[in-house]
Every structure is written in structure tokens, then in C-alpha cells.
Amino acid sequence: MMTQIVFYVFAAVLVLSATMVVCARNPVHSVLFLILAFFNAAGLFLIAGAEFLAMTLVIVYVGAVAVLFLFVVMMLDVNFAQMREGVQRYAPIGGVVGGVLLVELIMAFTHWRVASNIGQIRHLVPSSSERTNTAALGDVLYTHYIFLFQSCALVLLVAMIGAIVLTLRDRPTGRRQDIDRQHDRTSADSLEMLQVPLGAGVAAQGGFLRPHTSYDVASVPGSYGTEAWREQQMAEETQTALVVIPPAAGTKGQDNA
Amino acid sequence: MADFFFHTTLGQLLLIVLETLAVLVPLLLGVAYLTLAERKVMAAMQLRKGPNVNGPFGVLQAFADAIKMLTKETVIPSGANRMLFLFAPFLTFSLAMVAWAVIPTGNGLAIANINVGVLYLLAISSLGVYGILIAGWASNSKYAFLGGLRSAAQMVSYEVSIGLVIVSVLLAVGSLNLNDIVLAQRHVWFCLPMFPMFIVFFISALAETNRAPFDLPEGESELVAGFFVEYSALAFGLFFLGEYANMFLMSGMVSILFLGGWLPPLGIAPFTWIPGPLWLIAKILFCLFVFIWVRATFPRYRYDQLMRLGWKVFLPFSLAWMVLSAGFLMVTGLLPGGAG
Numbered sequence: 001m002m003t004q005i006v007f008y009v010f011a012a013v014l015v016l017s018a019t020m021v022v023c024a025r026n027p028v029h030s031v032l033f034l035i036l037a038f039f040n041a042a043g044l045f046l047i048a049g050a051e052f053l054a055m056t057l058v059i060v061y062v063g064a065v066a067v068l069f070l071f072v073v074m075m076l077d078v079n080f081a082q083m084r085e086g087v088q089r090y091a092p093i094g095g096v097v098g099g100v101l102l103v104e105l106i107m108a109f110t111h112w113r114v115a116s117n118i119g120q121i122r123h124l125v126p127s128s129s130e131r132t133n134t135a136a137l138g139d140v141l142y143t144h145y146i147f148l149f150q151s152c153a154l155v156l157l158v159a160m161i162g163a164i165v166l167t168l169r170d171r172p173t174g175r176r177q178d179i180d181r182q183h184d185r186t187s188a189d190s191l192e193m194l195q196v197p198l199g200a201g202v203a204a205q206g207g208f209l210r211p212h213t214s215y216d217v218a219s220v221p222g223s224y225g226t227e228a229w230r231e232q233q234m235a236e237e238t239q240t241a242l243v244v245i246p247p248a249a250g251t252k253g254q255d256n257a
Numbered sequence: 258m259a260d261f262f263f264h265t266t267l268g269q270l271l272l273i274v275l276e277t278l279a280v281l282v283p284l285l286l287g288v289a290y291l292t293l294a295e296r297k298v299m300a301a302m303q304l305r306k307g308p309n310v311n312g313p314f315g316v317l318q319a320f321a322d323a324i325k326m327l328t329k330e331t332v333i334p335s336g337a338n339r340m341l342f343l344f345a346p347f348l349t350f351s352l353a354m355v356a357w358a359v360i361p362t363g364n365g366l367a368i369a370n371i372n373v374g375v376l377y378l379l380a381i382s383s384l385g386v387y388g389i390l391i392a393g394w395a396s397n398s399k400y401a402f403l404g405g406l407r408s409a410a411q412m413v414s415y416e417v418s419i420g421l422v423i424v425s426v427l428l429a430v431g432s433l434n435l436n437d438i439v440l441a442q443r444h445v446w447f448c449l450p451m452f453p454m455f456i457v458f459f460i461s462a463l464a465e466t467n468r469a470p471f472d473l474p475e476g477e478s479e480l481v482a483g484f485f486v487e488y489s490a491l492a493f494g495l496f497f498l499g500e501y502a503n504m505f506l507m508s509g510m511v512s513i514l515f516l517g518g519w520l521p522p523l524g525i526a527p528f529t530w531i532p533g534p535l536w537l538i539a540k541i542l543f544c545l546f547v548f549i550w551v552r553a554t555f556p557r558y559r560y561d562q563l564m565r566l567g568w569k570v571f572l573p574f575s576l577a578w579m580v581l582s583a584g585f586l587m588v589t590g591l592l593p594g595g596a597g
Contacts (some may be wrong), residue, residue: 028394032341035387055376063383067390071409074394074402132372134433177561225558 007047014040027073031066038062052134264588276368280357288501289319295487295549302553316434325518326497329490334397337487341395346488349388353502356381360509361436363519363533374435375423378510382465384421385503386412389467396487404483407473409562414567415464421575424460425451425582426514433592439518441593446522448515454578455515457571459547464567466500469552473560478548508544509537 017040020033037063045054141149262268293308293315300307308315333339359374361367371377385509386409393405427433429451448455464471475483485496512518517540519533558566586592 032391051371051373052376055373056382058380059376059383063380063386063416067383067386067409067413070387070390071406074390075406132433134373179565 003047007044010040010043010047014044027076028070031070031073034069035062035066038066050133052132052137273368277358280360280362280368281354283355284357284502284505285498287505288498289323290499291504291545292322292497293319294545295552298546298549299553306532321365323494326490326494331490331492332487334487336397338395338397341391342487343492345392345395346499348391348484349385349499350495350502352381352384352388353499353506356506357509358511359435360506361439361518362537364440365436366519366534367436370434370436373433375427375433375438377414378435378506379416379420379423382503382510383412383416385465388496388499392488393484396484398487400482401484401486404475404486408467408484411467411471411473411563412465412569413469414564415461415571418457418567418571418575419461421572421579422454422461423514425454425575425579428579428583429591429593430588435513435518439513439520442517442520443524444515446520447513448596451515451578451582454575455511457575458515459511459544461567461571462511463548463551464563466503466507468504468548468549470555470558471563472557473563504545504548505541508541508548510545512537512540516544 014037017033017036021030021037024030024033038057042054042057042062045051045057262272296318297307302438303586308318311317311321333342349441356378358368359371359377361370361374367374389408390405390414393401393403396402426447429447430438432438432441463469467473469474473483474481485493488496517536521528521531521533521536550554583592
């Protein structure tokens, strides 16, 4: 009796918050409702006796994935007036997609068949009194299906490397730090006493008052601040077709409430 | 009497309430006095006196601060998201409290002795970032927002190495139950065979609680006070208490995972006279002292150094240690559990 009441409470809040994810005007509120939905799903797992799944759902989705979601969404500079304009235009398409998904779900559930050889994997299901479901899951993942599990991991690894390859730009102009080099510096090779003539400025030093022997910026092609760097910047700026557009009115603060 | 508590629904509910109070009241008192202890200890380290006006040795300072906090005005900045702004400190504070439900203070002495206790702790501590992130965003202030973002990145980074350290401890225990983790340290505390992991965990705990030398989210020299710059009165007090309660929680985790929880250092006569909960409290207090000691000793990290330490030093190191300890346990046949 108690379990049923708790189940319906969790399920109702889950459905409600899932609806609010779609309906909330503020994207940050959407993400927060999504987190609430995750929590209620974890609660449902707990009722079903799957405490390991419940905890991993909270750790992975709420603790890591949703944090990054929130992180990105909070930094978005969304123009809400513009967003609402598009609603009427995209509503029919969204409705059609939703309708198709609903019909597919109904078809899938009405034709649901339990496989006839289900009895063969009964040994994988924990009889909860003697085995914790952590041990049972570990058994399934790491003993019975280790190769499938490993290939899943490899797919994820490939995706991760792909993301890094696509976004990593190793530009020499970046002012990157080399920790070992910083630690190896001594005053002998980083300090140089210069006799600068009065009123002459630092133009003779290449625009910099900086020891040349230890930190010879000019020798690194494209180093930040050198003449070659400036030329390169100019060339890049004139060649690129990108036009810098000032941010639209309606900043985060005004739309916050 | 015992029959009433253990065999009726009302009695069981009452029992849970009493157990909760038995944990929370000492915890809150401890948090209040930790703020005083921090000021006193730091003062001693810096050859000052610290608070000494209210009561003997300044022991009433904690209450004076609390009363001051309660009588101030709650200021809500214009343009702030009012509901989330007030929700964030409550979230931070209550998360720091609910985690104590699974901390065992003696053999089987926990409010909830659950099978996935470690995962529960990990889940709760990973939620702590929301209070800070929401506070930073809802304040509608750039300083608060930057503080919130910094803290989110920092906590997510160090959680990874905390998770890996916990995995290597769990390998040696063979269970996710906190009670079993302590019992597995009957012969030797894990801080000895896993000394490097103990250090990594402690430093990650410093970063996870936003304590010096990793207190960049607050970074008063560049961000004024970070994510709670706009908070005042009770809301600020809740953040403050939540942060110190989190320090207690992390010290509790260090004590349970590495310092043998409620177990005495040696299982012989003079040590076993002292009851288990007192041992746990002593260990937690020791960890808290080290927290304060570190704050008084080390300068703040630069943000890129912090990220480098988390991702390029701790993560590979704890990963390597995990593989190494798994291999060692496998070869020596010490791997516990097996099919169980």
C-alpha cells in the first residue's frame, strides 16, 4: 500500500517535471526540471529494488551530465522574444514528430512479446536476499558480456577522441604555459640588466623589455606580440569573411525573472 | 519499551526521528564550533589571540555570530531569480545534512545501513555543486556567476579522482556498504597500504569543499566573494553552515575510507575502552584540524594550476593506482568477495 502511494507520487512528479522541461520558458528552469525528473526516476528505481541503478543515475546524470548542461545553458545568451516568434512556425513539425513517436510507442507496446528462451538467462537475475544487485550487475557486465561491454567502451573512446580531434587547435599564438620550464627558470637566465637610453623608448628592443636569451619570443614563429605575429593577425583579419556582430539586446539579466 | 520502538509503525517513525536528531544536533553544534575553532587555530598559527571577548576563551562567539546573522536584513538583488536565489542556500545546507544518514558511528550504528552507502555519499557530494551553480546564476551578478562557474568546473574535475580513489578502496573491501568498509580495516587501516590514495583523496576533498588552497570560487581578491557575494542574513548563514558541514562530511568520508571509522588504532585494552563513536569523532576532528592547518599554510592555487593538478596529475595517478591495486590483489589472492 505504502509502496503504491510512493510509486504514484514519484511517477506523477516525474511526468509533470518532464512536461515542464518542454514547457518552461527559461532554459535554465528546463534543465532544473530535467534534474527533478532524474531524481524521480531514481526514486522509481529504488522502489523496484534496483538501488545500484538509482545511485548511478543520480551520480552520472545528475552529478555530471546535467551539471554540464546547466553550465552551458546558463552561459547561453538567449533572446526569448526571438525564440517565441518561431514557436508557431515549428509547432506543426514538432507535433508531427511527436505524433509519429507516440504511434510507434503504442505499436511497440501492443506487439510486445517475451522471448521464449527467457528461462536460459534466469541465472543472471539476482535473487535479492543473498546477492546485492551491485554484484549481480557486475557479474552480467564483466563476466557474461565482457566483450560487448568492452566494445561499447571502445565506441565511447572513439567518440571522445573524435571530439578532441575536431576541437583541439594547437595554435602557436596561444600563451600556453610550460610548468617545467617555469620551474626551471632562475634569476640568472631570466633577468638581464639593460642600459636603455633616456627618452629612446623600448623600440630598439623590439617593443619589449624582456631578456632575449631565456625567453626569445621573436625566435618562435607566430609568438604573441611580435612583429611577425602582428602581420599574421592582420592577414587573418583581412582574409576572413566573418563579421563581428554585437550581441543582441535582451541580456541574461533582464530575462532572468 | 523496546517492543514499542521496534514493532509498531509509530514507534519506528519516532525512532528514526530520534536517531536523526542524535546525529544532527551534535553535527550542527560541531559546525557552529568549527567556525570558532578555525578562527582560534588560525590565530594561534599566526601568533594572534583570535576571538576572546564573548565568554571564556570566546566560546560564545559562535552564538553571537548566529544571532548577528539572524537579525540582519535579507537583501535580494534586483533582477535576481527570487525563487532559485532563496532555494540555493537551502539546497546546499540540506544536502550537507542528508548525507549523514549513512555514516556509521559504530558497528551497524547508522540511521540507514544501506548496501550502496558509498554510492549514496558520492551522489550527495556530487549534488553539492548545484547549490553553488544556482546561487551564482540566480544572483544576476557577474562576480557570483563567475564564482559559480569556477566552482562547477572544479567540483566536477575533482569528483573524477575521488571516484577512482573510492574504487581502489572498494577493490580491497569487496562491498559498497560503509559498515563493511570499516570492518575490512580491522587489521590495518587503509591509510597505510594506500597512503598515496589517502593523500589524493584528502587533497581532492579540499578541492571538493572549496577550501584553501582551492578556494577559487570565493577568490575574494578577484571575485569579491564568489558565488555568495549577493547573499546576506539567513541565506548567507545557510551557505556558511552548509560549507562547514560539508567539511565535516568530507572528514567523515576520509575517516571511514582510510582511518578505520569507529575502530580503535589497536584492538588492545586501553584503546578498546573508548567507545566507537568517540573514535570516529576524534578522527573527524583530526581531519578538520588538518583542513584548517592547510588553510593557514598554503597560498591559493591559480585556476589553471588547479585544473592541471586535477586532470593531469591526480586522474592518471589514481587510475594507475587502481589498476595496480587490482593486479596486486589478484596476484596475491587477497581479492575479496568473488561471487558474493
